[in-house]
Amino acid sequence: MALYSEKVMDHFRNPRNVGKLEDADGIGEVGNAKCGDIMRMYIKVDPATNVITDVKFNTFGCGSAIATSSMATELIKGKPLSEALELSNKAVVEALDGLPAQKLHCSVLAEEAVRAAVRDYYDKNEIAYGDELRPCEGHCDTCGHEHA
């Protein structure tokens, strides 16, 4: 289908890291079913190195929601938390060879899902973090503005 790039379709058809991590160290969930997109991301963190050793996702949403989730997990797997927090929606879009304009919000959700999972890990481990890691308001309209 011409709507999406080959890369998007590949990640949609064969999503990487789908599933749950029963023993996750952090879980982030963003979006809401009303708006048609929910991403839940599970991370496993090595406390010694702060490296994300495993990551999984569950997503309810359109093709690009699934593809951006998949790509985001690939991009943060094996990376230190600090790098994961730097993952921008733009990087996800680029890694997917682009997204249609009306689907950019999915890449924002993926970025937010990663941050939410890291925040959850920090919270659980009582690690302080700054304002810049404040949660997404979870309201789709908020994410309506262009990030990429």
Next chain:
Amino acid sequence: MALYSEKVMDHFRNPRNVGKLEDADGIGEVGNAKCGDIMRMYIKVDPATNVITDVKFNTFGCGSAIATSSMATELIKGKPLSEALELSNKAVVEALDGLPAQKLHCSVLAEEAVRAAVRDYYDKNEIAYGDELRPCEGHCDTCGHEHA
């Protein structure tokens, strides 16, 4: 062409009684070039019987103007003046198997041309006639209303 009946096309292609009568007893001209239709009708009248013994026409105008002129001359040829004066545009239209709505004014012109020729004959011979034989105002808009 489907615009006109076969009868109209026949009278258009092979108009009867085209021409001038150099020794006409009455000549009627109606319409004007500005409006795109002029009919001039020549009649020869037998003063003893009041019968139209010959009739010719010249017409500047569209296909139906020519056809209605032709048909009108046929309908009055050999008829007494009284009958010619009774020729209605409706009779001309019927004899032609109909005219498109926007062409009905041509049949009115033909009716008026006959009346104008008879009037001219009356004028030349100082024969009195009534109001009902008053001239057409010669302005196309006047003839715009439906006669048939």
Next chain:
Amino acid sequence: MNVYADNAATTAVSKTALEAMLPCFQEVYGNPSSLHSPGQRAAEKLAAARDLFARRLNASPREITFTSGGSEADNQALRSAAALGARKGKKHIISTKFEHHAILHTLSALEKEGFTVTLLDIPPEGVVTAEQVRAALRTDTCLVSVMFANNEIGTIQPIGEIGAVCREAGVLFHTDAVQAAGHLPIDVEALQIDLLSLSAHKFHGPKGVGVLYARKGIPLVNVIYGGAQERGKRAGTENVPGICGAAAAFDEACEKMAEHQAYLTPLRDKLIAGLTAIPHTVLNGDAQRRLPGNVNVCFEGIEGESLLLLLDDRGVAASSGSACTSGSLDPSHVLLALGRPHEVAHGSLRLSLCEYNTPEEIDYLLAVLPEIVSYLRNMSPVWDELETGRRPHLI
């Protein structure tokens, strides 16, 4: 296997329609407004097409105006009735919440121009009632517009009853029959319809041709100004090939209507039975009062677009109520009007069949769909919450 199950979106042009069009491209290509024979031959074809639509709708040829499609016909119908109403000081219009956007957006434009619009609620089975219309009538109502059959859920509205209520009240009645024309019998006299729109590409005619029926005495206002085509009410050189194809397609669709209905209804019902056997799946719209080819269900816990994409991978062309592609995040206004919650409305699937679909295709759909639904549910955090009891099932 390839299955085209999106006939409510558009259909393939039939052999009959194509054969009616072909001579108009290079042989009878004249302009119907031209006086000469090539033009008059085109004018004759146009007249024949007009006669055919008139005959099939039980109308007269002068009541038929050709437009560029269903949308234009809808726009012109509403604007004409509104203009007529305004002249009499009547500026209230009744319609429904689940009309096509060609109606809803024109009504919004009319609201900006000073009209008041009442949109009727949609009962859970997707069929509005003549009583609802009667109850909404006001002394200043100039128009009631209710679609013949809904384009998403396929439910058939009680057009004759609504027509009777409107006629009795002296209010014009328009119906958007884009989904019904060629699929359901339409008699504008019997049903007391004053204005009706249809679109050729929904019944195997070409795209880009619509018809507006307007009862004698209802003056049309121009949506497109210019030449004197269509008795001055729709400017632009007529699309003669398209119009001829539309007429041929309509003729055939009407001729074979009963046959197609008898063929499609069991296929539709089998599909409905098979799909609603999937847990937490619901049929949208009344099971009986629906177009013979329409199936529309909601699967809880998944989202429509990914379903469509996976179906497409399996060769199935279908659609979803979700307006994903249009750039909006909102789910179908039709399903919301029907009372489906947002989260459920997102998971809708419309399969619209035509007589070209085969029983084998239905079996194939019933084989692939449960698999895909399970796959997506397994990936869905919403489904997870539903199954683990953290969220209550809505269907």
Next chain:
Amino acid sequence: MNVYADNAATTAVSKTALEAMLPCFQEVYGNPSSLHSPGQRAAEKLAAARDLFARRLNASPREITFTSGGSEADNQALRSAAALGARKGKKHIISTKFEHHAILHTLSALEKEGFTVTLLDIPPEGVVTAEQVRAALRTDTCLVSVMFANNEIGTIQPIGEIGAVCREAGVLFHTDAVQAAGHLPIDVEALQIDLLSLSAHKFHGPKGVGVLYARKGIPLVNVIYGGAQERGKRAGTENVPGICGAAAAFDEACEKMAEHQAYLTPLRDKLIAGLTAIPHTVLNGDAQRRLPGNVNVCFEGIEGESLLLLLDDRGVAASSGSACTSGSLDPSHVLLALGRPHEVAHGSLRLSLCEYNTPEEIDYLLAVLPEIVSYLRNMSPVWDELETGRRPHLI
């Protein structure tokens, strides 16, 4: 011999265009708004057609909107520029007296809505000047609309010069290029055109397809409301086959433009020379600055329709400025604007050639026309008066 010499009214669909259309009826018949592969294949064809028009006009694809024809494109162009002007308090529009009715009638509608319209006079040679436009500009002018080439007399307007005047004044410039597109080079950048309309059936594309070019940043208003097609600016399922045919035809017409021009110009000039050799016959419009296929003459003393009918009997399809068939008694507004007296304007004949016409056909026209003119003059009381000196010759 059959001679189709009414290519300004409409043209036959070319082989190229037909071949581009055919696959869209039964193979790539999806709805371009659909997400699935059949739909996306149609969307790709639509995108390719858009790219092609953009490239040939030196525009970008987003500046191209497909409509149902030249009339709709004209309507939408004027309404969009007017709406934009109104928002800035600018409600004055400049156009010319010899525009097509799609322009003139839309302008009348806009006048009723509070706009002021200045229609420029037409100089005797049928070419308005940039100076006239400049002189008519007011501080509240929001739009100038001047046709690229006139549809009756074929005269080509100085579009680049007018574009420069408008750009300098910061006023939008629209040109109705329906007669020019595919026949004359058009570069919207070089000519500083902001809005442009064209219609496919004037260059061997199908009827029912138009293009509106609108420069980036000019918001379009809807003429037809509904679905989100054409970026929300033109509702209705896209006529994919028609649009593909239009693009293919335009591509071919642009590709072979110089060749066609070189072929047609001598034929046109031979026809003009032969016809103006008939006494009391005058060419309408400048002899050089005219479309390569356009011949338009007035014969004194006769009326156009009967001339056309007799030509038709001889196999010749032509047209006349006279609006006989439209139910109006008025002669062509174009010829009147050109300064022809009513009585002369009635006797006009337009022969519009295309590359399908042969030199033999020109010889045939030159053989039959003088005969027919004589025949009608002999029957005409006006000619009689002219020849007997009771009326002065006007030409």
